[in-house]
Amino acid sequence: MSSQLVNPANPYAAENFSDRQNQMFLVFARLFGGGLKDDQLIGALKELTKLFEEDPDHVKNGEPSIFDHLDDDCLDTMMRHHDLRESNEVRKQTMIATAAFLKASGERGANQMRQFFYRRMKRRTYDDYIICFCAAAGLFPIAGDFMADLFLHEGFLYNLGNLMNHKWKSRKVETALLEMLRVACYHPVCLGAIRKYCLDWLEEMETQPTEEAVAASLIADPDFNGHTGSIARRRHCEHVKNLAGLVLLHLWSASPEPSSVKPPESQKSITPKSDGKDQAIAKIEGLSARFIDLLLQGDSEDIQHSIEGIAYATLQPSVREALAHNSQALRRLVEVLKTEPPKSPTTYAGLSIFEHLTAYKPVQTEEQKRLQQLRAYANAAGKLLPNPLNDDAHVEERCKLVFEAGVTPVLITHGKNGSPAALSLVVSILGSLAKTSALRGQLAQQGAVRLLISAWEMLPDSNTAARRRTAEALARILISINPALVFRQMPQTAAVRPLATLLRPDPDAEVRNLLPTFESLLALTNLASTDNETRKIIVRTSWDDVEELLFSNNARICTATTELICNLVQSPDEAAALFGDGTTPGKAENRIKIIVALADAEDVKTRSAAGGALASLTCHESVVRRILGQPRGVANILGLCRDDDEGLRHRGAVVVQNMVAHEGEVGKLAREGLTKGGAVQALTECAKKSRSAEVVQAVVGALEVLLKAE
Known part of the structure; x- marks a missing residue:
């Protein structure tokens, strides 16, 4: 940062600065001076965010950009607040300010950001590593492609060999590095690099017993504070192991591969002696059990990592099945979601777990099923069979167990207040339930x-x-x-x-x-x-x-x-609009023709529905006239009266009663057409078969009118 900012007497008195530039440097001077409380830091970072967001509009109006005078020291001052030693609220606001900086400054800001990372990495000090890794972890969610380019730059991960080979030792650096790797795993192009350079180190860290890690830290860590005691150091090592396990879960879930590190004695019994994929699945199951234990212990320090780890692990059917039958773990997950803010990473991970537990297989056509079977035979000589834990019966059972855990009120709450991504998960879970x-x-x-x-x-x-x-x-x-x-x-x-x-x-x-x-x-x-x-x-x-x-x-x-x-058509207005005089005659004619034809369908439910529709539609004279104009109109209606089903006979009798009850020309035509078609015989047969008073009453009413007309 320039000397005029360091001087507290007059850090922003340059006459050629605009008011916005003066305001920006004033904020940076406050940040550079240090000693601010969290609320003061957050307030200053919010001011910076506002200045960054407004700058493009001022530039369009012909004003100079504040980024013309934002030097490397200023950027460094802002980026250091990504440090894991800051509070979560400060780090969140720093991420927002950084996103606003990158969006408003364009390529110039991107170049400055690249130089920030290059400078920090070249220094190779613990403090620089911590700030660099934490800043990268903060940037991946908001500028993934930009960070992926940096992450994959030659030497970025390769130069971390001294850290991974334990020539250098710092618990804070390890934590910051693991946080960066955890977030980088979300970017697909970074997975290969992490697997290539970090897999051995991650597996060694994850499988190393806690006591050995504590002893190694006490000897090798130069920034160890003796007053913290062995208990604090032991907690830290467990935390690092959990972070390493979380990254491994992501790597194994994305593409299980053989491990280059032998599992400890305690895990040999559950590790099958088969291919690398089976070994990876066994390790995922082992890690998921550890994260479930962490969840049940309720340690707030690791609650986010444990839920995120379970979310990765439940991509495996065996883990889903085991978790679904662990009622204590399910209820603990519900309790955590009740207290978590709607848009937090923990909330999203928890919802993802329930989405994995309740997800049904996509519906496939018969052709798609056959193609899948052919691929199975081609890829594995017929040995690649569907996992039975993914079938509908197992998913339905898991859905019942999830529902019994009391998840619905939590889903409703987060659906109302959550992000669009969380809302999409809530919808999927409710659809499965x-x-x-x-x-x-x-x-x-x-x-x-x-x-x-x-x-x-x-x-x-x-x-x-x-x-x-x-x-x-x-x-x-x-x-x-x-x-x-x-x-x-x-x-x-x-x-x-x-x-x-x-x-x-x-x-x-x-x-x-x-x-x-x-x-x-x-x-x-x-x-x-x-x-x-x-x-x-x-x-x-x-x-x-x-x-x-x-x-x-x-x-x-x-x-x-x-x-x-x-x-x-139970609504008279809609019936008239669709089938009566309220619609185009040609359309009404076709619609009546279809309904009359469906009254003679093979399916009983279809005949019943069509008969019910005709029972309402025949209250309209125009509909009756169109039915009589159909070649098989009368025959299909009388067929309902002769049906073996009592409900269908009732519908047929009501239709006949409605048709013959009309007055004028339409009623006369109906009575003549039905009599000619054998209505009296059909109704008599209907009455003999029926035991329902409603059916007999409709038949008697229709017969009285027909016999009177004769």
Whole structure:
């Protein structure tokens, strides 16, 4: 930093500085002077952030940039507050200020940042290493590609050999280095470099017993403070081991490879003598057990690392199964999520664990299954079989155990207040839980429906995958619950738009999955059973898609669509608008033709739904006239009256009663057409088969009119 900033008498009196530049240097002078409390540091860093963010707008107005005078000392002053010896709040604000600096300063700031790292690394002092590694750990989440270029620069990791070979020893440097490696693992291009240069060191550190590590630290660490005692040093070594294990979990989970370091005696019994992948999986299982123990111990220092480690480990089916049956660990995870702030890394890792535990395998078509089997035979001579722990039965059991741990209220809380990424995880978990029909009512009672509707509205339109998952979860819950019990504080019509999106094909899917469409139809049918306003919104939002689905080759889709139409036409206004005089004659004719044809379908449910729709539609004269104009209109209706199913006979009798009850020309045509088609005989047969008073009453009413007309 320039001398004028070091001089407290007048550090920012240069006449050629603008007010913004003076303000910036004033802040840097405060930071450089030191002695500030955390709240003062945070306040100064916020001022810097504001200045950085506003600079591009001032430059557009022709003013000089404050970065023209920001030298290396200024950048160094800001970056040193990434140090792990600072509080978490200070480090977070430093990260925000650094992000604003890189965004506003462009290539010039990027070059300055590169020089900052080169200078620090060349000095090779403990303090420089600590600040450099901590700064890198802070930059990876906000400038991953930039940091990856630095990280992979020739000599960056290679020059750390003295640290990794234990020629130098510092617990703080090791901690800072491991924090940097932990964050760097999220960038795919850095994984190979970490595996190449750091794997042996990480495995040795992770497998070394704590007592040996303590003894080595007492002898080799030059900055050891004797007043801290052996207990503090022992805690530190355990913390470093946990960090090393966390990085290893990421490496093994990404690409398991044979280990170059022999496992300790305590782990030899669980390490299979097979290929490297099996060894890596066994080590992941061992590390996951350690992190679960850490979670149960409740040590706040390692709680984030333990949950993050479990999140990596649960990528393995065996770890997922073991954790799901550990009720104590599940409840401890729920307790941690209750107290963690919504957007913290620990919260995201905890939600990731529950997402791993409850995730079902993607639905595959028969063709996709056959291709997968062929690949298995080609790659492993038929020995590559699916893991049975991934099948639907095991996932459903895990979902029940997760639900019993009380996770739903926590999901609702973090779904309301969390980041979009966390909200996406919450939606996925709720969707998986909702696949178990027995849990749907309780999910609705605990607020899942309201959250899912809000989530669908909050998620951006561009995030089609997350919005579709949200709609799928909502559909599953709304299939089998009473809407009147759920929509007490919000209109049920708010659920229509999300559900309607599932009636259309997924634009991102190569092969259409009809299950979400089927579930959406069932949910909309349930909503349409309530009131005319909901029916009106469904028709306005999705009628074109509903009508198209009537022609689906899938029998279940066709049946579900017919059932939805049956409920929609219970509204007289919608029935008239779609099938009566309120629509184009050609369209109405085609729609009546389809419904009449479906009344003679092979599937009982389809015939029942079509008969129910006709029972409502035949109250309209125009519909009756169009039915009589169909070649098989009368025959299909009388076929309902002769059906072996009591419910279908009831529908057929009501349709006939409605048709013959009309007055004027339409009623006369109906009575003549039905009599000619054998209605009297069909109704008589219907009465003999039926035991229900409602059916007999409808038959008697229709026969009275027909016989009177004769």
